[in-house]
Amino acid sequence: MPRTDALRPFHRPHLPKPPMTAHASRTAELAAFAAGLRLKDIPPAVLRRTEDLLVDWFGSAVAGHRARPVASIARFALAMGPATGPGEVIARRASTSPHAAAMINAAASHVAEQDDVHNGSVFHPATVVFPPALAVAQAIGASGQELLLACVAGYEVGIRVGEFLGRTHYKVFHTTGTAGTLAAAAAVGRLLRLDAAQMRDALGSAGTQSAGLWEFLRTAADSKQLHTAHAAGAGLMAAYLAKDGFTGAADILQGPQGMAAGMTQDARPESLTDGLGSRWATAETSFKYHACCRHTHPAADALLQVMQQQQLQAQDLARVVAHVHQGAIDVLGPVLQPATVHQSKFSMGTVLALVAQYGQAGLGEFDAHFLSAATQALRDKVEMALDAEVDSAYPRRWIGKVTVHTRDGRVLNGRVDEPKGDPGNSLSRAEISAKALRLADHGGVSSAAMQRALESLWQLAQWPVVGRLLALEPQA
Amino acid sequence: MPRTDALRPFHRPHLPKPPMTAHASRTAELAAFAAGLRLKDIPPAVLRRTEDLLVDWFGSAVAGHRARPVASIARFALAMGPATGPGEVIARRASTSPHAAAMINAAASHVAEQDDVHNGSVFHPATVVFPPALAVAQAIGASGQELLLACVAGYEVGIRVGEFLGRTHYKVFHTTGTAGTLAAAAAVGRLLRLDAAQMRDALGSAGTQSAGLWEFLRTAADSKQLHTAHAAGAGLMAAYLAKDGFTGAADILQGPQGMAAGMTQDARPESLTDGLGSRWATAETSFKYHACCRHTHPAADALLQVMQQQQLQAQDLARVVAHVHQGAIDVLGPVLQPATVHQSKFSMGTVLALVAQYGQAGLGEFDAHFLSAATQALRDKVEMALDAEVDSAYPRRWIGKVTVHTRDGRVLNGRVDEPKGDPGNSLSRAEISAKALRLADHGGVSSAAMQRALESLWQLAQWPVVGRLLALEPQA
Incomplete structure (x- = not known):
């Protein structure tokens, strides 16, 4: 596995900007970018970095699947969802609907505190982007490349929304829950091939469900995993609804009764659109190497x-x-x-x-x-x-x-x-695999099963159809 | 059907207050009230008024089930939920999990603009309380009286949270979506027999998912029904999780990183607990008589x-x-x-x-x-x-x-x-039934089927087990 090079700064200033009228909102511009994103627009090194982020996320999902709060969310989602379906529940002998699977996997990957982080937005993208995107890719039979493309759309939208919401937002709100809802909607929306107007609807329906408060920290309550489950589920729902013609607010981010108006005092509008298509926020994301603060x-x-x-x-x-x-x-x-x-x-x-x-x-x-x-x-x-x-x-x-x-x-x-783990001092693929194996061990999954999954997952870009990521051994 | 008398003001000052320490929060006090509420605590006239509200809500649910935004939410929930289950999807030939049914029915009952309203909190309780409570009652085989009791808990909590959040909240947030999440959690939590600590957990998990922004009004987007569906689904989930030991913030309402901190500038803490057990906010709720603003x-x-x-x-x-x-x-x-x-x-x-x-x-x-x-x-x-x-x-x-x-x-x-329709000028049961029949006609449900359902529903307090509310005729 080749070591990926540091990617920051990453500029492609020659990339054409999406067409927009003078009166279009930044929300509309961001939605048009996510809907219009093509594989050829994305530098190959950014796509390789997205593979790194996906493999790194997978380790966290495996590690966390047995944790008590995750098990509660899984029991609920599996009881309320169908008993079978295309959505893999990672590291469990279960599959269900994409909605239920996305919620469970999003909860699982945010408990070991080893999932990635984008420093500038104080946002953890992997745990809210990969679970819904994976579940929908498995449901619609998307290719590995389509999944990667959708995840880049999710990262770019989520990180920018997190930066937009600013520091006063983060003081009270858990940005991974709030911005995460829009990140999930963007990733799923790209997989469902929403057009620009539908993607704006999806962001509207996601933003109006955006939630997550830090208050749980005071008594070490279990809400952190609920926030990622909620973001993944609500964002996925927003995208499906948009595909079905269900409309959302035209400017959920900057409108006078939108997210900025209700949830922050220092919104940074320029963050939403500056450098779209030239600055790749995805590649600015850091891996967590140590399992601590x-x-x-x-x-x-x-x-x-x-x-x-x-x-x-x-x-x-x-x-x-x-x-x-x-x-x-x-x-x-x-x-x-x-x-x-x-x-x-x-x-x-x-x-x-x-x-x-x-x-x-x-x-x-x-x-x-x-x-x-x-x-x-x-x-x-x-x-x-x-x-x-x-x-x-x-x-x-x-x-x-x-x-x-x-x-x-x-x-x-x-x-x-x-x-x-930061972009200028990143992990090699060997280090990412080793970390994932340690995480699997923590989650009670055998080295052999995890090793097979990793070998396959590093080849994701060649998968014609996204299938199950982890095949467990038959039960004794 | 006897005419119910006006109920306001309604005081039972002799009712003992739930025990609490000097340091317990108002959130904890409200949770203890909802968890500890017993049928014998509630004046009979308030229970009768709750029956009125339930029948009135049922009409709105039937009226709205075919509306385009509701149909979208139903398609999503039925695709992602199980193909069968104990939860009635009102006026459709479908049943599914309580979670999916609650979302669909909550969307359906907030589209005809005929559902009830509590003036002081500018909050529509019925559409977020009855759908999750009904679905869970059907799932666990609760009696009609247990359902009514749970709905009173939901109304009392939701209305007080709405009053607490105040006017600056309502300027940006759709209180029926935000306070509604806690109302749904309280109603379902009472049905699941949560103890006081679990109910506080349920309110914590509900409040940290609380969402709904008015921005959609600017372009007449479809979010209104999404808000009620979200509140019903997230609140129901919060209660089930609490029953399973999943903890929530101890003081989601007044804590320094809770709802008041993030979502309002004029919170009114006294609204949460003043008059608990003596003032019945449920009975202050108004019926909408005309189908307009x-x-x-x-x-x-x-x-x-x-x-x-x-x-x-x-x-x-x-x-x-x-x-x-x-x-x-x-x-x-x-x-x-x-x-x-x-x-x-x-x-x-x-x-x-x-x-x-x-x-x-x-x-x-x-x-x-x-x-x-x-x-x-x-x-x-x-x-x-x-x-x-x-x-x-x-x-x-x-x-x-x-x-x-x-x-x-x-x-x-x-x-x-x-x-x-206001408490001092309320609707008689005959008027409520007549309104429900008009609503059913709007929803394409026959008078005969609706008439049968209403006759049965007025006897809800005698039902040993809550079953299906509306039996549709066989399809031609």
Whole structure:
């Protein structure tokens, strides 16, 4: 599997813009772009990156399928949906309607906290784009290339809507739920070959169902997976309805009683359309390498760099200072003695302790070692310090800096300019496959079955018809 | 069928309040009320009024089932749901899962514009409460009394949430869609016998899916029925998930990242809990008598009063002045020569012309006569004038006042203090049945079938198990 090259910045300024009148809204322009997108418009490297994102997403879907909140959503959707159908319920011996399958898979792929993220929009595209697109592709017999094309449309729309909704929106709303509804509609709409007007209807029907509030975080409730399930289901429905002639608001994004009017105070209209067809937001999406809060990743990578360059072992560390942005201190600062696996993913000390011992902080390392004596001892040697350079670069760039004091008295500095998984420091296909295999193990799926699925999935662009992604072994 | 008496005000101050700690939220208190509500807590007249509301809703569901947007939603839900199931799809030869049936029936009952309204919350409870409650009652074999009890829980929660969200919410959001999601969850949650904590989870999962924007009005798009379908489906799902242990935000209404934080600027917290168990918001709900914009109803009733008292015929009218509040002028003022049936429902002249000719402005009168020569001639004799008394009483009271100039030179004044259908001027059961029969005719359902259904439905409280409401004749 060849390593894909870094893709940012990615400009094709010669691409013709879709025709529009002077009075057309940005919503209409974005809809026309999504409806009119062709494979030949998309740079091959962006399509290859979309394959990477899809394989990476697949690992998360497999990993999360047994989690309690996901199992609840699956029980509901399978009870309310048909007992069989074209939509694969990933890693379960079940299939159902595209609508029910999309909801279940969207819930499953947002629970291991290993799915992708677009930094600028603070939006997780994979979990709301791939599940509905896959389910509909399986239902209508679309080709692998058609599926990839539709997913690019979903990513481009969703990321732009997320950027448009801005920071005041994100303070209260879970952008992956809200913008995700439109992302799902765009992807499914492209698969259903909506024309520009129908796609605008689909965005209208999606946006008027757009929802998801952060309030659940306060008591660690289960809503996060409900948000992605809802976005996938409502977006898919919006696209099917549009295909059937059901109309939606003409300007759900910027209209005086639309999303911006009701759900944000700092909308950024230019984000919706600037660079359409030349800037590929899809390729700006980051992979998550470590299985923990993104705010810990830059320091983790900087520590790994020092340890590898200096051939240090965990026992060599006397003290580690992570030089961070203020946001990291705000989120991670209170977590000094984590009591649960989930909490430990927000502990800078735990993350650096796992990285120092195992070279990575994956699901397995957290589950097995987050509270071991060795991890706790290392954890308490870690501190955070606000760094002016790191802070001023954030959130555009997530710089990682650490100072390591060794037992033998050395003081060593590590630095990464982009954390592992960001577009300029992306994962190779071998790394993506390895991550997916680890995720499958976490989800209780055998290496052999996952290996076969991955080998096939890397060839998606050659599939004449999208079939089942994962074939489980017969039950014992 | 006995006439039900006016129910407002309705106080039972001796009812014990549910136990709560000093730190419990109003959300928790409202949830505990809905979960703990018992038949014996509810005054018999409120239960009888709930039967009235249910029968009235049933007429609207039958009337709307063939409308184009409803047919689209039905095609989607039936394609994605199971081919059979316990949930009745009203007036169709179909049944499916409770989830799919709830969505279809909720869409159907909000299209004829004849479903009920709660003035203070500007919320239409029936269309989002009865469809999910009926579908779940049919699925679990609940009794008629259990269904009524659950619907009271849904009304009480939904109306209070609508009042809580306030006027700035209503400016952008369609409260029937947003508050409706919680209303549906409360009704279904009561049927599923959620405990207080589970009911709070259900409200959390409902509120985080709450959606619906007015933007669709600008281009007369189809979203209105999507909003009720969404509220019914998402609310039902929230309740089932809660029963399965899926948690929701503890304070979705007032929490710092909850609905009030994200979706309104003038939340009224006291509305959520004041008078719980003593004030019955259910019984404050108004029936719609005329099939047109509510702003026309007070003047229409005042005109009817004058004509009946003075035994006038339509041809006796030379000039009619409707004395109205400013809101009526804002909404109806621009509509002088309506071109479509829908537009004519916002024409004061057309409404008064139909009332003068036919004694009512129902669906049939609009369809057949909205643009007849006689209607147009009468229409142009009507004018509106701002009235200080009417305007200052609004929206608490909707006073109707007209001045009628007759061809023989008399000047007559008419006045109603509450329009027909408001709690103080309610419909008799005979009038509700007659309205439902007219609605059935509009929906293409035979009088005989509807008559049988109504006779049975008025006995709902005696049903040991809720079965199918409408039995259609065999197809020819």
